[in-house]
Amino acid sequence: MVKIPVGAVFGTEKDFLNYVKSIKFDAFKPRFCVLHATGIDLKSWRTHTMGERIPNIFAGYKKMGWHSGPHIFIDEISFGIGCPLNVSGVHSPSWNDISFGIEQAGWYWPGRDVYPESIQNRAVTAIAALNKLMGVAADTLKFHYEDSATTHRGCPCPPAKPGEKPIIDKAVMIELIDKKMKGI
Numbered sequence: 269m270v271k272i273p274v275g276a277v278f279g280t281e282k283d284f285l286n287y288v289k290s291i292k293f294d295a296f297k298p299r300f301c302v303l304h305a306t307g308i309d310l311k312s313w314r315t316h317t318m319g320e321r322i323p324n325i326f327a328g329y330k331k332m333g334w335h336s337g338p339h340i341f342i343d344e345i346s347f348g349i350g351c352p353l354n355v356s357g358v359h360s361p362s363w364n365d366i367s368f369g370i371e372q373a374g375w376y377w378p379g380r381d382v383y384p385e386s387i388q389n390r391a392v393t394a395i396a397a398l399n400k401l402m403g404v405a406a407d408t409l410k411f412h413y414e415d416s417a418t419t420h421r422g423c424p425c426p427p428a429k430p431g432e433k434p435i436i437d438k439a440v441m442i443e444l445i446d447k448k449m450k451g452i
């Protein structure tokens with residue numbers, strides 16, 4: 269496997285997919301992906317590049333005493349690597365040892381960011397690629413708020429109330445991921 273430092277950024281889907289395909293698991297045996305959002309609105313996210321963001325975010329985690337963070341970062345123009353993909357990260361208390369964490373730029377709460385297609389497409393690509401690497405189906409996807417041990421009840425977006433449309437629709441994501449898995 270190619271050694272990729274924290275903060276490595278892939279600008280193209282092709283380079284990202286090639287990297288994911290090169291991963292070999294050892295002790296870490298993930299079984300699904302967990303979707304997150306930073307809660308930093310896109311307007312402020314854009315003031316730094318992905319390559320600057322990830323080391324800063326990881327420095328913050330270190331201060332909190334975390335040994336790592338989520339595996340993949342997604343923004344409007346790139347894929348970034350946080351925690352190396354062959355070891356467990358820190359992103360969802362119940363699932364750190366058995367899942368990949370996918371962190372999306374943006375704050376997907378009512379009145380905040382609208383979920384951009386550019387981020388949705390990259391999240392779908394990342395999860396599809398990781399699912400294929402793990403050998404699992406699209407419907408294994410979890411949203412962070414589904415972890416009963418987390419306090420992040422609004423990550424990656426607040427759960428929709430009955431009759432409301434969620435800002436990030438899990439059923440739609442699963443459908444798109446399933447389709448993408450067949451094409452890569």
Ligand SMILES: [Zn+2]
Nearest residue numbers: 304305412423
């Ligand atoms: Zn989260």
